[in-house]
Amino acid sequence: MTFATLIRRSLRFYWRTHLGVLAGVAVTGAILTGALTVGDSIRFTLKQLALARLGQVEQALTLPEHFCRAKLADDLAAELHTTVAPVLMLRGSATLPDGRARANDVQVLGVDDRFWKLGGARNQNIAVNARLAEQLGVRIGDTIIVRVELPALVSRDAPLSGRSDASVALRLQVTAIAGDDEFGRFSLQANQVPPHTVFVSLAMLQEQLKHAGQANTVLTSATMDANAALRKVWTLTDAELVLSNGQLSTSRVFLDPVVTRALGSNAVGVLTYFVNEFRLGAKTTPYSFVTAFGNEDGIAINSWLADDLGAKVGDDLTLRYYVIGDRRELREESAKFRVSRIIPIQKDDSWMPAFPGLADAKNCREWEPGIPIDNDRIRPKDEDYWKQYRGTPKAFVSLAAGQKLWANRFGNLTAVRFQGSAPDLRAKLDPSALGLFFTPVRARALAASRDSMDFGQLFIGFSLFLIVAALLLTAMLFVFNLEQRTAEIGLLRALGFSPGQVRRLVLGEGFVLALLGTLVGVLGGIAYTKLTLHGLATVWRGAVGAAQFRYHAEPVTLVTGAAASLIVAFLAMVFVQRRQMRLAPVELLAGGGELSLPRSRRWGLWMGVVAGVGGMALLSMRNAEAFFGAGACLLIAGIGICQWWLSGLAPTRRVGLQQLGRRNAARRRGRSLTVISVLASGVFLLVAVNAFRQDARPDAPGTGGFALYAQSTLPVYDDLNSAAGRELYGLAAEVMTNVAVLPVRVREGDDASCLNLNRAQQPRLFGVKPEELAKRKAFGGKWELLEQSGDAVPAIGDEQTVVWSLGKKLGETLAYTDERGQTFTIRIVEVLASSVLQGGLLISEKNFVEWFPATAGYRVFLIDAPPARAGAVAEELSRGLQNRGLEVVPAWRRLAEFQAVENTYLGIFQALGGLGLLLGSVGLGIVVLRNVLERRGELALLQAVGFERRTLRWLVLSEHWLLVVLGVGLGVATALVAVWPQHGAGVPVATLIALTVGGLGWCWLAAWVALRGPLLPALRNE
């Protein structure tokens, strides 16, 4: 005979009663391992999706606003000895020819065989990915219209950048639909939802866009640092620089200050600008080039201009010219110069930079410089000048004077001339500073999936109540088991077993049960995970977008879940057996008497008061963590007070069924408090979570007071508040009356909203004018904080973006890469409540254009419109800016989309909480049954002295309905206090009534089962 034999015998003999404990542990184990494997499955799926969207791509060079040679890919391939693919990556929209279906924000990719090789797929010629095919409803052979913006060499925000809305429509016949395994998910942004994508041949797209031999993205499968190879093979052309005849210029018109700073002392700057007129008295010469160069004192004019104006040395000439303000606002300004000398005319149009719309114009009528040109002012002699001398400047001023007038954020030089031989520019310039650098997209993608929202923890959090309910049930059944064997324990003590030896026996048995339960639980965990994944794919799909998750479990996760389950279940047993072990052997031998909590009733009151005060203090902090803490404290307070009240139900002189029932409820206070605790916690969860459900309304603070939210596929450069801007897009003045459009610059990045499960690495950035938002008190933000200067760029984001998607807190920073490959720091200076701007961080427009000077135009619009006309305004804007791919939605609806995700999470929380309540009510039924079975003798006595069976049933009910009412009431009361003044979707009265009725039903059923059959034999057994 050994301890092990005794444990084995006991396990076998009491298997029926052990089944309950085992089931409780199994439920705990299933939830713990299941929740953790939900996390595994989602991480695994996100990783698979990341790999599917990148194929073999390891690093990518992206030039969203510029172009490099497509041949750069060949040069890099020779260095890297691996596949390097040039890609033209543009944004556009796709429609069916008849306009029945449309997709905005389409990724248009010009690719060749090398791209498909990286994706492990065959060249699909003209393909759309499955998502776009579904959106448009197209099949192979169908025709689609794809509209893309003609890429500009010069930022559209720059002065003299040509036509702003030039776009081209491509009519394409779909030859393939690229599925997920055919690189159809290709994207450089981390998101479980693939973009809408059109794949066309690189050569065709280059030709259509008139960018032969150019690309703006280079992808490689090289695992070694591609930047080292890039430094070896890059050319000036890749940075759009041209070195010709001792002059360095750029097809971007303005030389990036990075370039000019890197040049040596033999470089002399040139700034050539287009002026509207020269005026001397009443005489004017329209539309001419002026060059700022050297140290000219005053203005030197050529003889043609001198003749035209009749000017002589010493005359004061007035120059009128446009400068470009915010949102392409043109301001005509003027400057006066005294004629210092007259120089002979000599054709030299090398001074003129490649102004789009001017440089290639055959005659003045073809000029499209992006500023208004009054053709009536152009005289035949001006045409002759253009024909004969092209862009030869008619005047020269000093470089300093010119820069004072025409320098802008894109640069203050249009060329650099070298005195003597030009230096080795490739050696002097760092390609990354010019935007030529590879980023480790694969590493970032893997990091984004690895650091994605931890669904394992989330579901453990969601299931916490279920776990606690299962543990309480386990502990309660374990105690019942022990109570049933009290005499056995007493006997062992009487026979000379020390308390430690008895404890080892009891816990040995418990450990085996916990182990077996855990093993069953691990199997149950698989079912839990699969069910949850099914839920996420169906009823809860709002929480995860359109992603389909695959079951995946890491062995270490299963072991962790199993170990956690084993430990918590075992600890629960250790905790509850202590009381039994404290009883004297004599008491145990006598059956343990009434095992109840200590006689003292004060501890409950003190616990209630302390926890209540703590809870109220936490409530005053008003944040999510504090809410849960406060909720727990308030519940503990309520339970403490219940304990105090129950233990105060002393015998009174009045004896009625009610009094008897209440006193019976107080007899087994441990059980009663367990039932009250489980019910109250579950009800608290139901009511509190319901209060956080949000239904967006037009006046919701998250809309910022804006009626509409719009997003365009192609940037809009013009001010939609100005008459000119509205005229440009044909917006009806009567519809747009009293409508204000607040444009927002957008730097594309990872979507940091609740719709993206990946951890955003480089979140989308929004550039806003703080004063405009501050004036409106929009979103309740302290917008002036965005104008703070310091070592970091101040940023504001909403709670979902900052806390959940980025994992940051107020005051924390994140590193961001600018257009030139430079890393700068962004500091979170304020966290807003959930808003329509979710998914990105807001910085001031001033900082935005400083770090992203080439990112032109606006792509997000916050629109203030009279509520009654909001629909008409949305329609008008959608119509007018259709070619920009503008999508206008009511701001509250966008907010509702985000809130739907949060509501889905709350729904999951409630569903799992509901399961916990179900367990709680099972516990209630067991308690009733147990109480009645234990007291069959007592009840038999009551029957013997004349009580009817029906009366006894009422007696049992009356002592247990109190538990239901206390549990439900406590849960509702604490929840309402905790969430006040939030009301959300209100109190779920119907659910609570159903719950109460269900609880009473359990009581009745248990009483009925326990009291059926003859009771009097129980009296004889006594």
Add this chain to the structure above:
Amino acid sequence: MLLELSHIAKSYGTVEVLKEVNLQLAAGEPIAIIGPSGSGKSTLLNIMGALDVPTRGTMSLDGRDLSHLTENELAGIRNRQIGFIFQLHHLLPQCTVLENVLIPTLASPNADRQERAEQLLDRVGLKHRLTHRPGQLSGGECQRVAVVRALINQPKLLLADEPTGSLDHAAATNLGQLLAELNKEEGVALVLVTHSLELARQMPRVLELRDGELH
């Protein structure tokens, strides 16, 4: 003296159950304690068996004062020096007869008691029941198993608390005889608490507990 009780008193709240109990018991000596219901017989037996502590007075067993021993030391004494027989047999239903007898050996598993268990069971006429469960035995048989369990560790003192209380007359008589015989065979001192005068008379010395004192 094997057992010495000196000025033992025991109160529960304001109720004084034992007032002044003095007793000396020699090794191997059998006695019976009788008394009306509620006179404190079981309380006294529990104190003798180190299951309960007196409110006042001292008790020594085999010359050792038990007043200041720890819970574990008392458990050791109960296991090695005292054997208990209760009114209800308290056999573990999950164990066989032999296993039930061997249960006390688990607490101090130094000696192999299997052979002794089988011999004792044979002695009480239960050799054919070794592998049976308590549920398969009669009340008298169960109580005999309980007697063997009490003797398995060769205690010096055997305490029997109304051992025949739940048995019919014949079984009670048999058990009484068995206890008397085992007392002699095993040389174990026996304290038999009963309100059955018939059973008490089988013991050479009978004491009555009355008004909290032994007479």
